[in-house]
Amino acid sequence: MGQKRQIRVGSQWLYPDEAQKALSEALRVMKEEGHEGEHHQGFISKYIFSTDHKWIGVQYGFTALCFLMFGFTLMLLMRWQLAFPSKPIPGFIAQFLSDANAPGGIMLPEFYNQLGAMHGTIMVFLGIVPLAVGAFGNYLVPLQIGAPDMAFPKLNMASYWLYAIGGVLMLFSFTLPGGAANSGWTSYPPLSIIATQGQNMWLLGMVFLITSSLLGSVNFIVTIIQLRAKGMTFMRMPFFVWAQLVTSFLLLLAFPPLEAAAVMQFMDRVMDTSFFMPSGLVISGRVLEIAGGGNPLLWQHLFWFLAHPEVYVLILPAMGIVAEVIANNTRKPLWGYRSLVFATIFLGFMSFVVWAHHMFLTGMGTVINAFFQTTTMIISIPSVIILTALIISLWGGSIRFNTPMLFALAFLPMFGIGGLTGLPLGLAAADIHLHDTYYVIGHFHYVVAPGTIFAMFAGIYYWFPKVTGKMLNEKLGKLHFVGSIIFINGVFFPMFIQGLAGVSRRLYDGGAQYAHAQPVLHWNLFMSVSAWLLLAAQLPFIVNFFWSIFKGARATSNPWQATTLEWAATTSPPLAHGNFAEMPVVHRGPYEYSVPGYETRDFLPQHESGEGQPPAVVTPAVLPLGA
């Protein structure tokens, strides 16, 4: 394929072979002329409005980590209220909260609702997706497929800045009268349409975030399809790239309905339309003076049509990262690479026909319920295939228990718990009891917190040397891991117990007013203390992160002895422009570990010919951060 496909290089359209030659020649000339890594860019175009996929990835990563931390602190505040309902928040924290939110340090229910809605929104849309796709995807996909950059570098920059604007709008909404959005991260009407002004800002923020994701997803798809290095067939792509490709299709196809829905909800709020507002709605004893005739369930359909594929947007890149880390640290080829790929593609398709399992209690009827219940059971199959392949990949491996591997290994059982506890929720009968209880919170947090976020940590520890040229400290890393795995289970496991006892997820006092919640209320303190200790467990990571950037041990270009192009075919960090000193040519699949016949090493990089004596490892030169 691709014989007639042309690529634009500068002002010319060239066939891939010609393009590759032209790029290699340009890089060689630059190198000879001593321009390597310095293109006389100003500070702003290099570090602020950069078009280099690597720097955009770093921008995404740093911003997303800050938002993750912010979203985490919102949750820590909520946990105070749940452990000590209506007791004053300690003064040194309460002083940051206005009297409109916490008079005398006592958290008002409406502020709790803001925290809940914004925790979910920030963690999902401003934290994990930008980290998983924007950061890891941007940085690694071009490197792993042997491309000099993304297909549309300016689109890439626009994607980041739209994301940043969306994030600022979300943060700004806390300062509005009535505070930030407070109708849950799902923003169900009619509640969201009669809510305070913060909801307007939420909707605008979402429009920016969705637009950002759309630009990014188009870019990823085109890059992966068009810019693979010579020899990088689809079945030679690292699994991480496959995960990003399927994720991009999910973002591309699932997000537009929510963008449309967000605009419609915005119109319902500010232009008195009634897309989601029924006639004769009585609120606080008054009939609302609206046109009516709309349907609140329409929002739920549009929202979940995005938000269920979004679950896979959250988990697929994580699986991709875990696969890379596991293959590298077991020193074995991934077990069932093709199964992984086809399971991922199938999972992508199926993720579009399961959305209404979030809506079993809306009275859709048993026929519709049965359909979505069936598709939900079916979609668990590819998930299980992926998890099984990753677990079997461990079998017989000589496992290196370094920090990234520990996080990747922890991902497997944690995601397993998260996935399996989802099955009862996918069965309409069981969901009647479990819907909107803490069981649901426990389920999806196991998927995204000790699941996805642990995978993100694995990725950060694994690729940190690639980005900075420095190694993260292993001792601090292991300390971070041990604290995190203990306390994160302390936070989320008791939620299953509370949820099975019927404690609703949205109570600002954690169920203190309900008789049926009393036997399980004592878990609230346990979970809250675990959450605060989880914060403490992140301190080694934060210290390690910044300390290592400046003082960490220098990394060789391929410290993990990896086979994929981003490690084996370029420096750490890679060249500022063009990524590779010579455009690599790919000869084999991505996981040629424990290759027999080699005495000095046990792996064969993708771009090495492998004929005769194994060539030396690519130049060990290390460039400083940002070069």
Added chain:
Amino acid sequence: MTMKKFLAMMFALLMVFTMACGGGGETASSDEDEGEDDGEEVISTTESSETVTTTPAAAVADAATVMGLVKFEGAAPPVGNLQMSADPVCHQAHPTAVKAEEVVLGAGGELANVFVYVKDYQGAVPAPSAAAVLDQKGCQYRPHVSGVQVGQTLQIKNSDPTLHNVHALAKANKEFNVGQPVQGMVSDKKFDKPEVMMKFKCDVHSWMNSYMGVVAHPYFGVSSAAGTFNINNLPPGTYMLEAWHEKFGTQTQQITVGPKESKQVTFTFKA
């Protein structure tokens, strides 16, 4: 597209959305919008008077007094009991059944909870410094009907050991909806426009409601259990009095008061 043009476009886009949002916020004026001039909310445990009294800021030397009586004629409508069992705190606060407060009649037909005010007073009277108080006690508003002057501080207090949310269903003023989860919490509010009557409601306890007349002057009163009300320190002149009752509607009466006169007025509502 050059970088400069791109940035200009992004900035313009942001401005358009931001402006759209700002405008939207006002036109939406949605149910839970909080007033910009909302007072600070403070924790207070001090007890205060349970009745709202009319205290003009500046007494006029030859001011008159209106002394009124509100009566009801006809068959008394049936009065039901409030069902408070949904919240044990509310239920246990009342050893005996609590009557609904929609119609409170005396033995001789005296009608309580009628808000009477001078409808057409044109002068400017500064708001009193003393705050009016709206208490929530035993899961009922105290008082059930009251008045407050524009610009006067209204202290809304929760005397119950349970959550109340104070939802002011304002039309002329900005609507607000604040939670008071803890006993003794006080929210200070002010209103900047006259509004007769404004309904207060607790969305947690559906039986709880209260009505408040917001007027631009201090010349108003609320009929007591004996059906009587006073409007003090009214400057001499001819005025239109309006009496409002939540079930029986409004009545008006023109009165003329002379210097230092004590004027007797009677309103009679019928079923």
